[in-house]
Amino acid sequence: MSVIQVHDKKFQPYIGATELQQRIREMAAEMSRDLKDERPLFIAILNGSFMFAGDLFKYLNIPAEISFIKLASYKGTKSTGNVVQAIGLDEDLFGRTVVIVEDIVDTGKTLSQFLPQLEHQQPKKLLVASLLTKPEAMVHPIKIDYLGFSVPNKFLLGYGLDYDGLGRNLPEIYQLVE
Numbered sequence: 001m002s003v004i005q006v007h008d009k010k011f012q013p014y015i016g017a018t019e020l021q022q023r024i025r026e027m028a029a030e031m032s033r034d035l036k037d038e039r040p041l042f043i044a045i046l047n048g049s050f051m052f053a054g055d056l057f058k059y060l061n062i063p064a065e066i067s068f069i070k071l072a073s074y075k076g077t078k079s080t081g082n083v084v085q086a087i088g089l090d091e092d093l094f095g096r097t098v099v100i101v102e103d104i105v106d107t108g109k110t111l112s113q114f115l116p117q118l119e120h121q122q123p124k125k126l127l128v129a130s131l132l133t134k135p136e137a138m139v140h141p142i143k144i145d146y147l148g149f150s151v152p153n154k155f156l157l158g159y160g161l162d163y164d165g166l167g168r169n170l171p172e173i174y175q176l177v178e
């Protein structure tokens with residue numbers, strides 16, 4: 001692995017494919033133990049989470065369901081601020097054990113807007129699994145129940161994460177060279 005260029009920026013290797021897969025297997029094993037009797041519903045937030053969700057789900061060895069959704073963000077009223085709307089969420093969450101799957105929790109804004117909407121449906125448990133988080137960037141604190149890696153506050157690319165549309169297909173994670 002070496003430095004790559006995407007659009008106008010250079011990125012250096014940060015987490016290799018083998019290390020990623022190893023950690024995701026560990027996360028799946030922990031979740032399989034914790035949730036074996038729950039028939040959990042995994043809800044993966046597109047686009048970024050598609051690779052992580054696919055690998056994580058593949059390594060689970062318990063009965064589980066998965067659904068992929070997209071969040072559309074629009075400006076609400078003055079009192080509601082920005083609002084996110086889930087597209088493709090057809091399941092009834094009442095009484096279910098739900099695991100939200102994210103590639104990254106960065107400032108926490110996305111989940112701080114979305115989790116309360118899900119709580120509204122009264123799931124039995126609402127858990128968060130994120131491959132990555134940037135503690136120094138967190139503005140809206142989010143409790144992450146299953147975390148892959150805690151990373152510095154630098155822009156990342158690869159394994160689902162894009163820079164202006166490109167780089168999602170890289171099997172490893174790169175960090176911006178500043």
Ligand SMILES: O=P(O)(O)OC[C@H]1O[C@H](OP(=O)(O)OP(=O)(O)O)[C@H](O)[C@@H]1O
Pocket residue numbers: 045046047048049102103104105106107108109110111162
């Ligand atoms: O904690 P936050 O600061 O809100 O950032 C995290 C969000 O940002 C990314 O999505 P993005 O909006 O870039 O969309 P994408 O997944 O389609 O690339 C990522 O997949 C998370 O959903």
Ligand code: HPA
Pocket residue numbers: 104106154155156157161162163
């Ligand atoms: O570091 C990042 N890289 C790509 N997309 C992102 N979305 C939030 N944080 C990031």
